[in-house]
Amino acid sequence: MKYLYWDYAIGIGAGALVAGAAAFAVPGNIHPLVSMLLGGMLGMVVQSFLSIVLLPIFGAFEVMIPLHIIGMLAGMLGGMAATIPNTPVHCILSAGGATGFGVALIVYLSNRKLTRAA
């Protein structure tokens, strides 16, 4: 499979995993702003472990750049979701996956612009 497809697959998978982990780990009975910040921090920890696993196989910068952004954003999303009662798990995972896809797309478009401009 082309690396381009892998980049999207990694983005979606990482986004869903990070959002799910943040929603699971962040307590639901705290202020939404605090839970968002906690989720963002947790997301950065989760993406660090993911990066270590994925980086050698899929390329250092091509993994490191999108995963850092996904870790922060999907983690914040998951953290906020933790404070909303009865949020279905599939909704959290889908929202995280969509965030990951969006980041992968933005990085792809940014790369296309920068490499064409050169």
Add this chain to the structure above:
Amino acid sequence: MSVREKYNRIARFYDFLKTGDTRRWEKSQREFFRKLQGKVLYVGIGPGPEIANFPPGLDIVAIDLSEKMMEQSQRRVDAYSGNVRLVNMNVEDLGFADGVFDCVLAVCVFCTVEAPVQGLQEVRRVLKPGGKLLMFEHVLSQNPVYALILKGMNLVTQRLSGTYLDRNTAANVEKAGFRIKSNRNVYLDIVKTIEANP
């Protein structure tokens, strides 16, 4: 721990760590390495994954600071159709006479060299007048988001392998007295090809 010791330590699994980069950059490197000609100094051969992307029949002197890395490159050196001579040497103190090479190639090396401008000045010294410096390097992005990520990761990579993710290599090339002919992006504005003349 010195850079040499760090690279000796990771030499056995460095190839695995670079698997993704090697595959991703193959096409760009093949195209860029077509510019190689004449007597070539290959700075920082490492385990030599780029040799597979070289045009055939080159006359190369390949140097590296780490003897363990050079051992790892032997298989690829033997398989190459041209002539490759391995020398254990530091780019900051090259043991060659002035103006002996037509081309100098560096692939992800000047992110790690401890005194990059000094190393580049040495490279300039050993290049013939009209010679070419070809670099395939990663640098700090101009994009503030990407730059912040690289600066954060730099704190880790600097300690682990002595690799700096926050260098402005094009500026260092100019500081060393080179004239940049081309500076192209390979991935975002982080991985670049730079061609310069003394």
